[in-house]
Amino acid sequence: MLELRNVNVAYGSTQVLWDINLHVETGEIVSIVGGNGAGKTTIARALSGLLPVMSGNIFLNGEDIANQASHVILGKGLVHIPEGRQLFTDMTIYENLELGAFNKQARANMNKSLKQVYEWFPKLEERSSQLAGTLSGGEQQMVAIARGYMSQPKLILFDEPSLGLAPNIVDHILDVAKSLTKQGVTVILVEQDVRKALRISDRGYVLENGRVRLEGKAKELLENEDVKKAYLGF
Numbered sequence: 001m002l003e004l005r006n007v008n009v010a011y012g013s014t015q016v017l018w019d020i021n022l023h024v025e026t027g028e029i030v031s032i033v034g035g036n037g038a039g040k041t042t043i044a045r046a047l048s049g050l051l052p053v054m055s056g057n058i059f060l061n062g063e064d065i066a067n068q069a070s071h072v073i074l075g076k077g078l079v080h081i082p083e084g085r086q087l088f089t090d091m092t093i094y095e096n097l098e099l100g101a102f103n104k105q106a107r108a109n110m111n112k113s114l115k116q117v118y119e120w121f122p123k124l125e126e127r128s129s130q131l132a133g134t135l136s137g138g139e140q141q142m143v144a145i146a147r148g149y150m151s152q153p154k155l156i157l158f159d160e161p162s163l164g165l166a167p168n169i170v171d172h173i174l175d176v177a178k179s180l181t182k183q184g185v186t187v188i189l190v191e192q193d194v195r196k197a198l199r200i201s202d203r204g205y206v207l208e209n210g211r212v213r214l215e216g217k218a219k220e221l222l223e224n225e226d227v228k229k230a231y232l233g234f
């Protein structure tokens with residue numbers, strides 16, 4: 001479904017991603033993990049058209065989307081749930097969700113999608129008229145995910161969904177990520193919490209200094225001695 005081939009990305013004259021090769025198959029959960037500054041968010045932003053790709057290809061269902069505008073990529077079914085959430089803070093939860101269902105098809109199915117997101121996150125229904133800016137960090141993350149789902153994406157890219165959240169909320173959000181795949185949505189999880197991310201994933205990529213250092217089945221990465229030492233506190 002998605003393939004990055006020799007992707008290089010720079011901020012100005014500073015290159016931060018080097019020859020990234022990775023692929024994601026339909027229905028998988030694939031984690032991109034690594035420490036601070038490894039380049040995870042940069043991959044997420046390049047994938048969704050928020051950062052230019054210096055060279056290389058990003059194929060989405062066979063079509064090269066590298067350097068296409070972010071709204072075009074969104075229209076092709078790739079939704080990015082950004083780090084920091086970026087909600088419309090002076091709008092209500094409901095209005096944020098309504099904005100997520102921006103295309104014709106999503107608008108036509110809005111009630112069905114709403115029912116699903118309220119099932120995942122009952123709090124959002126209880127508080128649907130509350131301004132998004134007044135919500136806690138965890139609740140804002142729920143709105144961001146729900147808003148992304150409202151567009152009926154084929155692929156959801158989560159950028160650091162666990163950032164700053166309590167462990168039980170992180171677990172709930174990761175459960176939702178997992179149940180997305182049961183609906184045929186493919187998931188990419190960009191995460192610093194290596195253990196939690198790999199536990200729910202099919203496969204993973206470990207990034208270091210802007211390069212793919214390791215890749216493989218999530219279970220195998222969790223057992224890998226280098227991963228254990230560097231990221232799992234062994």
Ligand code: ATP
Nearest residue numbers: 011014016034035036037038039040041042043192
């Ligand atoms: P974190 O988990 O800390 O967000 P990350 O793996 O997501 O880390 P990136 O944010 O992708 O890492 O950063 C990769 C590298 O790019 C880092 O060296 C960082 O300093 C650099 N970088 C990130 N944003 C910019 C920017 N706007 N301008 C210049 N350099 C940047």
